[in-house]
Amino acid sequence: MTGAPREFDVAIIGGGLAGASLAAALAAGEIKTALIEAASDEERARPEFDARSIALTDDARRIYTQLGVWKQVAGEAQPIREIHISDRGHFGMARLRAEDAGTETDALGHVLPARVLGAALHRHVRAAAHAEVFCPARVREVKEHEQHWELHVSAPGGGMALRAPLVVLADGGRSGLAAQLGIAEAEPKAYSQLAVLCQVSVDLDHHGRAYERFTREGPLALLPSAARRYAVVWTGDARDAKRRAALSDEDFTAELQTAFGDRAGAFGEPSARRAYPLRRGRAHPLGRRAVSIGDAAHVVHPVAGQGFNLGLRDAAALAETLRAAARDGRDFGGRAALESYAAARRRETARVSGFTDGLMRVFCSRSRPLGFARSLALAGIELCPPAKRMLLWRTMGMAAARARE
Numbered sequence: 236m237t238g239a240p241r242e243f244d245v246a247i248i249g250g251g252l253a254g255a256s257l258a259a260a261l262a263a264g265e266i267k268t269a270l271i272e273a274a275s276d277e278e279r280a281r282p283e284f285d286a287r288s289i290a291l292t293d294d295a296r297r298i299y300t301q302l303g304v305w306k307q308v309a310g311e312a313q314p315i316r317e318i319h320i321s322d323r324g325h326f327g328m329a330r331l332r333a334e335d336a337g338t339e340t341d342a343l344g345h346v347l348p349a350r351v352l353g354a355a356l357h358r359h360v361r362a363a364a365h366a367e368v369f370c371p372a373r374v375r376e377v378k379e380h381e382q383h384w385e386l387h388v389s390a391p392g393g394g395m396a397l398r399a400p401l402v403v404l405a406d407g408g409r410s411g412l413a414a415q416l417g418i419a420e421a422e423p424k425a426y427s428q429l430a431v432l433c434q435v436s437v438d439l440d441h442h443g444r445a446y447e448r449f450t451r452e453g454p455l456a457l458l459p460s461a462a463r464r465y466a467v468v469w470t471g472d473a474r475d476a477k478r479r480a481a482l483s484d485e486d487f488t489a490e491l492q493t494a495f496g497d498r499a500g501a502f503g504e505p506s507a508r509r510a511y512p513l514r515r516g517r518a519h520p521l522g523r524r525a526v527s528i529g530d531a532a533h534v535v536h537p538v539a540g541q542g543f544n545l546g547l548r549d550a551a552a553l554a555e556t557l558r559a560a561a562r563d564g565r566d567f568g569g570r571a572a573l574e575s576y577a578a579a580r581r582r583e584t585a586r587v588s589g590f591t592d593g594l595m596r597v598f599c600s601r602s603r604p605l606g607f608a609r610s611l612a613l614a615g616i617e618l619c620p621p622a623k624r625m626l627l628w629r630t631m632g633m634a635a636a637r638a639r640e
């Protein structure tokens with residue numbers, strides 16, 4: 236360890252999408268922020284670090300536009316203009332379009348590679364006057380003092396200590412530091428499923444159409460990711476998903492075509508398949524002068540593409556709370572400043588996690604009567620504009636945007 240501790244107002248442990256988004260939101264003000272990320276820029280740029288393409292809601296675009304980040308990624312963001320939901324082996328299907336939602340753009344949301352967004356956020360934070368990025372640097376230990384935390388950080392050039400009255404845990408539940416910070420861990424329960432991810436080409440234009448197809452094995456999503464390319468998220472029982480991930484390119488494409496059908500065209504050129512274990516869990520985000528955001532606070536099934544959108548709204552709401560406390564000269568590490576933030580986030584997290592989990596239970600059930608009821612529900616949504624609007628408001632973050640206004 237070298238030198239006296241460096242002083243900050245907020246220290247964020249973890250520079251994944253949630254931590255880096257919070258740092259970007261704080262960088263817009265005068266709150267002195269340290270962002271500490273263990274994986275180097277080169278490591279994070281590799282597909283094996285994170286192969287995910289993230290479906291961002293229109294609310295997320297609005298948040299990043301306000302932060303000045305959207306213009307850096309807009310060129311790589313693929314708009315979602317329509318979502319097609321179907322249930323394999325049943326008659327029901329629903330189409331949700333941008334005009335059904337009444338958004339201010341003609342897109343329901345956008346798809347972006349997680350790596351592209353992460354790199355843009357890090358660049359943005361590095362350019363900010365009141366923020367500093369420590370990367371690669373790993374927080375090894377935290378020590379509690381009455382009015383601040385001291386963080387012991389290891390980095391290739393040698394160790395260092397940082398000091399801040401508030402620590403934000405954005406480690407994705409991976410650092411093992413939650414207990415020391417007095418934060419309850421989300422203690423995620425594993426679903427008995429894995430998601431297999433890859434990119435495939437297609438011989439038809441996708442016109443911005445995303446697909447969510449529920450199959451007996453689990454949901455199969457196709458997200459438009461570039462011209463004539465889809466990001467595939469194929470969820471299934473762990474053993475079956477592992478088998479699928481290990482198939483040759485030819486066999487994988489053939490199985491995908493059989494499971495999905497011809498609606499989107501003929502698939503080809505699959506990229507390397509990567510399997511992600513799926514979990515769910517949530518916990519109270521407040522500790523002693525510490526608060527958790529993103530996957531450190533909650534993990535949801537990716538079926539409705541809600542996980543990071545929820546984490547981004549944590550970051551936006553926390554930044555707003557801290558800016559207000561700083562304006563009023565209040566101790567923003569104190570519990571009083573953070574209680575109402577935590578209560579509001581717990582309500583939204585419970586709603587999103589209940590919705591996602593319910594969706595999984597209803598759509599992955601093999602019960603025949605439930606299959607029939609599902610088809611009726613999808614057909615009902617297709618025929619009923621207010622039902623479409625309600626579903627879109629739930630899934631595309633519009634209710635959250637309205638609540639912030």
Ligand SMILES: Cc1cc2nc3c(=O)[nH]c(=O)nc-3n(C[C@H](O)[C@H](O)[C@H](O)COP(=O)(O)OP(=O)(O)OC[C@H]3O[C@@H](n4cnc5c(N)ncnc54)[C@H](O)[C@@H]3O)c2cc1C
Binds near residue numbers: 248289291513545546
């Ligand atoms: C298959 C799949 C598909 C998904 N699709 C979507 C989608 O379409 N839309 C959506 O909204 N969400 C989606 N999600 C969810 C989304 O990917 C996550 O919610 C999001 O990536 C979590 O970001 P995070 O920053 O909270 O955590 P993480 O990405 O886990 O980042 C945590 C960071 O902390 C760092 N770290 C850990 N410990 C330390 C330490 N001691 N010191 C310093 N740094 C440390 C790590 O290196 C890491 O970079 C999906 C998830 C899965 C599994």
